[in-house]
Amino acid sequence: MRKLKLIWDFHGPDAIKIAQHHEIHLKEYIQLEKLDITITGFETISNVHALAYLVVDEANMKPIRDALKPHRGQVYG
Template sequence: MRKLKLIWDFRGPAALKTAQHHEIHLKEYIRMQNLDIEITGVETLSDMHSIAFLVMDESQMKPIRDALKPHRGQVYQNQ
């Protein structure tokens, strides 16, 4: 099964802190919806751009995308 990474972009001087806070809410949503999602995270792309993300099976994507409205998505490459 293909995995997808849903991504929320945050920009500006508080981007990292905002992304870290957003990840807390993603984990709360996963727990409240009893979803089988184990991969979430935060990445810093530059001083002024950070992302929060979660990774799920492609079959789970549509209802999660519609509920959480990510900025973008991509096929997950296990690193």
Template sequence: MRKLKLIWDFRGPNAHKIAEHHEIHLKQYIQLEKLDILITGIEDINDNHSIAFMVVNESNMPSVRDALKPHRGTVFTE
């Protein structure tokens, strides 16, 4: 099954800290909804741009997308 990486972008001098905090909320959502999602994380794109992300199965994407409103997504490759 194809996996999708849902991405939330944060920009500015506090982007890294905001992305770290957002990942906490992503993990809480996974627990509350009892989802089979094991991959979350943050990445620094540059000093003023960081992302938080979660990887979902394509079949789960519509419900997660509608609930959490990611900024964008891409196909996940390991």
């Protein structure tokens, strides 16, 4: 099954801290909803651009996308 990476982008001088904090909220959502998602993270693109993400099975993507409203997505792997 194909996996998709749902991505939230953050820009500005606090982007890295915000992305790190957003990952905490993603993990809380996973736990609250009892989802079988094990891959989350954040990446620093530059000193003013960072992102947080989680990886979902394509079949389960739509309800998570609709609830969390990621900025974009891409095929994972």
